[in-house]
Amino acid sequence: LTRNRYPDLKKGPYADLTGQDVDYFSNLLPGRVLTDASDLEGSNTDWLGTCRGSSQLLLRPKTTDEVSKILEYCNGRKLAVVPQGGNTGLVGGSVPVFDEIIISTQLMNQIISLDDISGTLECQAGCVLAALDSYVSDSNLTMPLDLGAKGSCHIGGNLSTNAGGVRLLRYGSLHGSVLGLEAVLASGEIIDCKSTLRKDNTGYDLKQLFIGSEGTLGIITAVSILCPQKPKSVSVAFLGCESFETVLSIFKQAKHSLGEILLAFEFMDSASMDTVRDNLNLTSPVSEFPFYVLIETGGSDGKHDEEKLTAFLENQMSSGLISDGTVATESTKIANIWGLRERMAEGLMVDGYNYKYDVSLPLSKFYQLVDDMRDRVGGLATRVVGYGHVGDGNLHLNVTSPQYDEELMSLIEPFIYDWVSKYKGSISAEHGLGFKKRNFIYHSKSKSAVDLMKRMKLLMDPNGILNPYKLLPDN
Ligand code: FAD
Ligand code: S2G
Ligand code: ZN
Numbered sequence: 001l002t003r004n005r006y007p008d009l010k011k012g013p014y015a016d017l018t019g020q021d022v023d024y025f026s027n028l029l030p031g032r033v034l035t036d037a038s039d040l041e042g043s044n045t046d047w048l049g050t051c052r053g054s055s056q057l058l059l060r061p062k063t064t065d066e067v068s069k070i071l072e073y074c075n076g077r078k079l080a081v082v083p084q085g086g087n088t089g090l091v092g093g094s095v096p097v098f099d100e101i102i103i104s105t106q107l108m109n110q111i112i113s114l115d116d117i118s119g120t121l122e123c124q125a126g127c128v129l130a131a132l133d134s135y136v137s138d139s140n141l142t143m144p145l146d147l148g149a150k151g152s153c154h155i156g157g158n159l160s161t162n163a164g165g166v167r168l169l170r171y172g173s174l175h176g177s178v179l180g181l182e183a184v185l186a187s188g189e190i191i192d193c194k195s196t197l198r199k200d201n202t203g204y205d206l207k208q209l210f211i212g213s214e215g216t217l218g219i220i221t222a223v224s225i226l227c228p229q230k231p232k233s234v235s236v237a238f239l240g241c242e243s244f245e246t247v248l249s250i251f252k253q254a255k256h257s258l259g260e261i262l263l264a265f266e267f268m269d270s271a272s273m274d275t276v277r278d279n280l281n282l283t284s285p286v287s288e289f290p291f292y293v294l295i296e297t298g299g300s301d302g303k304h305d306e307e308k309l310t311a312f313l314e315n316q317m318s319s320g321l322i323s324d325g326t327v328a329t330e331s332t333k334i335a336n337i338w339g340l341r342e343r344m345a346e347g348l349m350v351d352g353y354n355y356k357y358d359v360s361l362p363l364s365k366f367y368q369l370v371d372d373m374r375d376r377v378g379g380l381a382t383r384v385v386g387y388g389h390v391g392d393g394n395l396h397l398n399v400t401s402p403q404y405d406e407e408l409m410s411l412i413e414p415f416i417y418d419w420v421s422k423y424k425g426s427i428s429a430e431h432g433l434g435f436k437k438r439n440f441i442y443h444s445k446s447k448s449a450v451d452l453m454k455r456m457k458l459l460m461d462p463n464g465i466l467n468p469y470k471l472l473p474d475n
Contacts, residue, residue, distance in 0.1 A: 053096025125156025
């Protein structure tokens with residue numbers, strides 16, 4: 001497992017858990033303290049099954065005040081902690097590296113308020129994204145983000161990783177849609193940045209510090225977020241393309257012709273399609289192509305939107321850009337098409353070990369990295385696949401092998417990070433740095449920026465108890 005791959009990594013200057021500590025927490029959170037190793041197994045292991053910690057204690061607070069008391073105690077005892085939401089993170093950030101105490105937001109799942117005129121939702125950090133989406137949809141609203149993990153991920157975890165997902169093209173980043181939040185610092189101090197205002201230019205915008213901080217600056221306990229109107233109708237087109245240049249031309253046309261009704265623009269290569277076909281028995285609604293494009297549209301007038309999309313596709317067909325495609329308006333067909341894209345992570349896991357990369361690149365270089373990686377790792381890998389959020393310039397490049405292979409890993413890293421850095425991309429577009437990628441931060445951030453991050457960390461968490469060994473580099 002990942003930690004075993006870093007044998008020289010030693011536990012930091014943190015206390016070991018004692019029976020007295022467990023007694024304190026059992027009194028504070030009666031019936032909501034887990035110490036049994038088998039109960040902790042799932043929370044000690046990340047979604048990819050590549051990182052496993054050895055925490056002996058999982059705490060399940062229900063309120064901000066309980067989180068505050070937990071952190072005040074841990075800070076006083078110098079006990080390291082790892083905040084955990086849905087544990088769907090993909091960079092090893094959500095599980096302990098050694099025996100950090102796991103603080104789960106699982107029971108912090110209450111809706112606080114919904115203003116269906118402004119579209120502002122206030123809720124606790126442990127609300128599951130899919131549950132929020134169905135809750136706000138009753139008021140003809142939708143969550144401004146959607147990702148394959150929606151059934152398990154918590155909104156607090158989404159903020160902490162600044163999750164992107166398939167709707168960022170339309171609704172932007174959480175840095176824009178989050179209006180306020182509440183967080184607890186390592187000292188137990190509660191920071192009230194709660195607001196439902198769209199505009200508030202009074203002082204530093206502190207909430208932005210916590211968005212994307214991956215649990216290293218504070219535990220987010222409540223969120224207020226702006227929910228857009230739910231599109232009256234949604235259509236999905238799935239197209240086959242002969243080249244990645246075609247994918248880019250269709251993207252450019254889609255922005256031009258579909259404009260405000262364009263909800264998502266995703267791509268997958270043929271190796272991705274093989275993955276979900278071979279490993280999950282899914283079927284493609286179009287014939288075999290080197291590339292596939294998924295376009296989702298949604299607006300306020302179903303008939304108008306459908307006409308617009310159909311006209312766009314006819315235009316693409318007549319121009320010869322695409323020779324095969326389908327349009328779905330019925331929810332089951334739409335779900336089946338999205339399944340091809342959103343279940344990729346699940347499909348890749350069937351191969352065994354997943355070397356997962358999530359990079360931002362200039363679109364002109366976007367797919368070249370996949371070709372170069374395929375040439376480089378060749379027959380050593382089971383698969384090399386490329387898919388992702390074209391509209392955000394975000395490529396998901398994944399390599400798989402039956403089990404972890406040191407030789408294969410040494411061909412992939414640092415090659416991929418050097419490659420991305422050469423073209424001024426980001427080594428982590430949306431998943432964060434977590435445990436696995438923290439030491440490559442200098443491939444995407446300057447020394448001056450990282451030094452300031454370290455000074456902020458020291459100011460906000462002087463004992464370094466919040467999610468140690470994550471996000472920031474070892475030196
Ligand atoms: P966890 O995994 O529990 O934690 C993630 C990080 O946040 C950890 O560092 C943890 O310590 C910290 N954290 C969690 N809760 C809090 C809190 N309340 N306060 C402070 N820190 C906290 N990501 C994308 O960006 N786009 C995608 O399209 C996407 N698709 C995915 C598809 C699948 C199938 C899977 C498994 C994952 C996907 N992800 C995607 C990864 C995504 O980052 C996480 O799924 C999600 O944002 C994390 O939410 P979570 O509640 O599971 O957090
Ligand atoms: C996605 C998460 C899964 C993966 O599917 O958009 O962000 O396999 C990813 O990288
Ligand atoms: Zn993604």
